Amino acid sequence: xxxxxxxxxxxxxEKRQSVAFWCNPISGxxxxxxxxxxxxxxxxxxxxxxxxxxxxxxxxxxxxFSAERLKGVDSTLKIQPAKLEDSAVYLCASSLVGGRxxxxxxxxxxxxxxxx
Amino acid sequence: xxxxxxxxxxxxVQEGEDFTTYCNSSTTLSNIQWYKQxxxxxxxxxxxxxxxxxxxxxxxxxxQFGEAKKNSSLHITATQTTDVGTYFCVGxxxxxxxxxGTRLLVSP
Numbered sequence: 172x173x174x175x176x177x178x179x180x181x182x183x184x185e186k187r188q189s190v191a192f193w194c195n196p197i198s199g200x201x202x203x204x205x206x207x208x209x210x211x212x213x214x215x216x217x218x219x220x221x222x223x224x225x226x227x228x229x230x231x232x233x234x235x236f237s238a239e240r241l242k243g244v245d246s247t248l249k250i251q252p253a254k255l256e257d258s259a260v261y262l263c264a265s266s267l268v269g270g271r272x273x274x275x276x277x278x279x280x281x282x283x284x285x286x287x
Numbered sequence: 288x289x290x291x292x293x294x295x296x297x298x299x300v301q302e303g304e305d306f307t308t309y310c311n312s313s314t315t316l317s318n319i320q321w322y323k324q325x326x327x328x329x330x331x332x333x334x335x336x337x338x339x340x341x342x343x344x345x346x347x348x349x350x351q352f353g354e355a356k357k358n359s360s361l362h363i364t365a366t367q368t369t370d371v372g373t374y375f376c377v378g379x380x381x382x383x384x385x386x387x388g389t390r391l392l393v394s395p
Contacts, residue, residue, distance in 0.1 A: 212387070212388070213375055213385035213386060213387055213388045214330065214375075214385050215385070216382070216383075216384075216385075219382070227382060262329060262330070264330075273317070273318050273335065273337065273379060274383075275320070275332045275335070276330075276332065276383070277332070278329040278330050278331070279329060280328075280329055281329050
C-alpha cells in the first residue's frame with residue numbers, strides 16, 4: 172500500500188513570496204490533515220478535511236494561508252505572502268474515516284519550508 | 288483549549304538504561320495515541336489506549352493510561368540506539384491534540 176505522498180520535499184523562498192504544497196493521501200482515506208511543525212515543537216493542526224469539506228480550520232491563519240481538497244482526494248496548501256515565521260515542516264496526514272479521536276493518522280514525509 | 292504536556296522535554300541516556308516519558312492533559316481524554324518521530328522523519332503511529340488503567344506492551348515498550356484518563360506514560364526498557372527520536376502523545380478529545388514531545392537521545 173502506497174503511503175501519503177507530498178511534494179516538494181524542500182522549498183526555499185524569500186519573504187512576501189508565495190508557495191504551494193501538494194499532498195496525495197492514502198487511497199480510500201476520507202480524512203486529510205495539514206500540520207505545521209516548527210523546529211523543536213510538536214505538530215500543530217492547520218486544517219482538517221473530511222472528503223472535500225472542511226472539518227476544522229480554527230488554527231489556520233486565513234489572512235495568508237489557504238487550502239483546498241478538490242474531489243476529496245489530493246490537497247494543496249498555499250501561503251501568500253510568506254513570512255519568516257512560516258519556516259517549518261508542513262506535514263500532511265490521512266486517516267481512513269476521520270472525525271473520531273480514535274483514528275490512526277498516517278503521515279507523509281513533509282515539506283521543509285525555509286523563508287529568507 | 289485542550290493542552291497536552293509531556294515531561295521531560297529531553298533525555299539523554301546510555302544504551303541499556305531505561306527511559307520513561309510522561310504525558311498530562313488538562314482535561315479528561317477519550318483515548319490517547321503515541322507516535323514516534325525519528326530525526327528528520329515524520330510521526331509514525333505506535334499504539335492507542337482507550338480504557339481507564341489500560342496497559343499495553345510492544346516488546347521493550349510499555350504504555351499506560353491513567354485511571355482518570357488524564358495522563359499516560361511510555362516506558363522503554365533497556366534502550367537501544369534505534370530508540371532515538373521524539374515521542375509524542377496525542378490526546379483524544381473531540382479531535383487529536385499533539386503533546387509537546389520528549390526527545391530521546393541514546394549513546395552507545
